[in-house]
Amino acid sequence: MIYTMTLNPALDYVMHPLTLDMGFTNRSSSEELHCGGNGINISTLLNELDVPSIAMGIAAGFTGDYLLKRLQEKGVASNFVILDRGYTRINIKLNGIVMTMVNGMGPKIPEKKVDELLARMDVVGAGDTLVLTGSIPNSLPEDMYMQIMRRLGGRGIQFVVDAPGQLLMESLEMHPFLIKPNNHEVGRIYGVEIEEPEACMPYAHKLQEAGARNVIISCGGHGSLLLDENGAEHIVPTARIRLVNATGAGDSMVGGFLAQVTRGVDYETALIFASACGTATAASKGIAKRSTIDRVVTALYKKMGRAIPGTIARDIEENRVRAEEDEKKGSEAK
Numbered sequence: 001m002i003y004t005m006t007l008n009p010a011l012d013y014v015m016h017p018l019t020l021d022m023g024f025t026n027r028s029s030s031e032e033l034h035c036g037g038n039g040i041n042i043s044t045l046l047n048e049l050d051v052p053s054i055a056m057g058i059a060a061g062f063t064g065d066y067l068l069k070r071l072q073e074k075g076v077a078s079n080f081v082i083l084d085r086g087y088t089r090i091n092i093k094l095n096g097i098v099m100t101m102v103n104g105m106g107p108k109i110p111e112k113k114v115d116e117l118l119a120r121m122d123v124v125g126a127g128d129t130l131v132l133t134g135s136i137p138n139s140l141p142e143d144m145y146m147q148i149m150r151r152l153g154g155r156g157i158q159f160v161v162d163a164p165g166q167l168l169m170e171s172l173e174m175h176p177f178l179i180k181p182n183n184h185e186v187g188r189i190y191g192v193e194i195e196e197p198e199a200c201m202p203y204a205h206k207l208q209e210a211g212a213r214n215v216i217i218s219c220g221g222h223g224s225l226l227l228d229e230n231g232a233e234h235i236v237p238t239a240r241i242r243l244v245n246a247t248g249a250g251d252s253m254v255g256g257f258l259a260q261v262t263r264g265v266d267y268e269t270a271l272i273f274a275s276a277c278g279t280a281t282a283a284s285k286g287i288a289k290r291s292t293i294d295r296v297v298t299a300l301y302k303k304m305g306r307a308i309p310g311t312i313a314r315d316i317e318e319n320r321v322r323a324e325e326d327e328k329k330g331s332e333a334k
């Protein structure tokens with residue numbers, strides 16, 4: 001089973017402001033509300049791909065109730081500790097000419113609720129994957145991810161860590177199965193400016209030498225790289241799309257990669273699929289739907305001048321047939 005941990009989930013309130021003038025009232029042309037937080041985004045993407053996962057974390061108040069209700073409606077399994085006070089944050093995403101985000105701090109988490117969460121996490125065991133991603137609320141210890149990994153270490157669990165600088169570097173001693181920083185995060189860690197996957201590859205080697213098994217570095221429109229646990233280097237371009245909203249694109253990459261690795265697909269194919277999932281979300285409102293992912297996978301293989309591997313091509317065909325049947329049933333029911 002894949003477990004995702006979101007210690008500080010959010011409702012992402014995406015606004016499309018026509019202007020963004022500081023000190024004035026700006027008007028938005030439309031708004032959307034999505035379930036957010038990195039782990040939740042990964043579980044949402046996995047659910048879209050019919051890969052079971054359990055989203056774990058801490059929720060509170062009316063926003064937390066709404067978040068959990070929405071997850072249930074979508075069919076995303078969850079196991080959240082509920083706080084008695086405060087409310088799950090609402091993160092503002094201002095999707096104008098440039099994307100501007102204001103992320104909330106999140107509720108204060110009492111120690112007894114942390115203990116409850118840790119106790120619930122004891123269900124994670126041998127052969128499971130645990131994804132630790134997103135910010136750690138101020139009221140929790142900064143080394144919370146390390147505490148979780150140390151507690152669960154030695155049980156045969158595969159850890160996936162997608163966290164900023166120091167947190168990521170500290171986690172490497174636990175030999176995470178996968179880390180996925182982007183080029184800017186890697187640049188900040190090593191004090192360099194790097195844009196393209198080729199330039200990032202030496203740093204992927206450094207991160208692997210420091211303990212990570214598989215290292216993905218996403219480089220936005222320049223593509224992405226994977227240095228896999230066997231030492232093989234893979235570089236994949238990005239499919240061309242019209243950018244709608246990049247929130248959750250990195251999480252979708254992680255979800256797409258895990259979905260393919262879980263079914264035993266080779267690492268390069270998993271990276272290509274992961275890249276397509278990230279791009280598909282960037283082209284969507286919220287986390288990408290299956291049909292968009294399939295479209296982007298097809299476009300990416302075309303761009304690379306390669307044939308789509310059998311397993312992925314069969315999935316695409318099955319999804320197409322299923323969508324057609326659903327549409328037929330829908331119009332018959334009207």
Ligand SMILES: O=P(O)(O)OC[C@@]1(O)O[C@H](CO)[C@@H](O)[C@@H]1O
Pocket residue numbers: 008010012035036037038041091103134135136246247248249251
């Ligand atoms: O404040 P954090 O935890 O660092 O990031 C949270 C967040 O910005 O990351 C996700 C992906 O971009 C969003 O769904 C969410 O609002």
